[in-house]
Amino acid sequence: MRAPPAPSGDATARARQLPSLHQLLQTPAAQALCAQFPRARVAQALREGVAELRGALVAGDMPSHAAGDAAFFREAEARLQAPRLAGLRAVINATGVVLHTNLGRAPLAPEALDAMDAVARGYSNLEYDLEAGTRGSRHAHLEALLCRLSGAEAALVVNNCAAAVLLALTAWARDGEVLVSRGELVEIGGGFRVPDVIAQSGARLVEVGTTNKTRLADYERAIGPATRLILRTHPSNYRVLGFTAQPERAELAALAERHNVPFMEDLGSGTLVDLRRFGLPAEPTVQACVRDGGGLVAFSGDKLLGGPQAGIVVGPSRLVQPLRAHPLARALRIDKLSLAALQATLALYEGAEPPQARVPALRMLAQSQAEIARRAGLFARRLRRRAPALDCTLRDDHSLAGGGALPEAQLPTRLLLLRHATLSADALARRLRAGRPAVVGRVVEDHFALDLRTVADGELAPLLEVLAAAAQGQEG
């Protein structure tokens, strides 16, 4: 840190000459702010602005603006606006990352929203058996549906996939050993590290094989009297390439069975449809893991499945039952709104139409470049009319699946690249983030880029308005 220069007499004098709060409040600019915000808050914002200028002057800095000029009031207005940006609110995701964890992952289908609405407005049979007229279980509602879709014998839904993994490890391996390949000891993001979750469950991690190669014989050697579980985890965003080996799922499951040790797979994203249909790389489906693994399979509700935040565990009854009965299940339980949305989302996988016609996340993933290019072309035409200050060009690029799934998948898209005559790409991005609704895109070189893959048709009109509003005015 540099030492503050001694204030020159000149700077101190200038600091003393700053206008008073009373004088500032009389100006037309302050009056305009008072029409929008409570007077006390405007006074506070102006006081902070003056204090900042005084601090700068005394420190010997040359502030870029003076008290009472246009920039001073723009800054005051930004200060007044700031609380409006706080709190959870809707965002238009123009990043092209379909399952963007920071932006709330999968948008829900209208069917899921209706189901949440119906359950939220009044009471529901959440834990009530309508046929018997007695207490029921919240876990009963989805079980049959999940079993039909996955081919498993039993199913349990909890708060999220991390909770499902923690619950299964605790119920099956507490005080015992869990075998995991060294190639799967990954951090998935948001602090979910496989070794840490195992430690949290009270189980001991036994590392098997090496980072790039783990063979069946390595697992076999590691099995001992304290072994309680063999865990296979989907490496999500991480890939070991080149000189690699992992045993096949079925081989590993057979080994577990021979030694009478439960087998579990943390699939993470988890999809019920073969993604190769959409031109995407193959991901093991939940059904394949159930069929070839024969153990527990855990996956998320709000990644490739396209539903609400939830953690789903499917598998044989004898492996699922201890999870249901464990005290931790109560602490990790799913709430009724998520349950309603998940049920409605899963039902779309059994509907007459293919799921990508109804589940927004799948629709976005399945959208072809030709379709995105068509939508981008139409939108560019509307934008040029509505916001001529934005220079708008189109460029082929790639979107991402996100959510830890398909990190290498190249989803061809067409970007809208925007440039403003006076605003930098970063300044434009800042304005768009402050929009209502907020718009989040990418900055590509010195352009602000929009990928319409993740923008629903119903969001195009509000997007146009936010862009037009942001394009007005000067740098600020």
Ligand SMILES: *Cc1c(COP(=O)(O)O)cnc(C)c1O
């Ligand atoms: C994403 C992920 C999780 C965590 O899932 P949440 O539903 O976010 O809790 C766990 N394991 C793997 C392999 C994942 O990819």
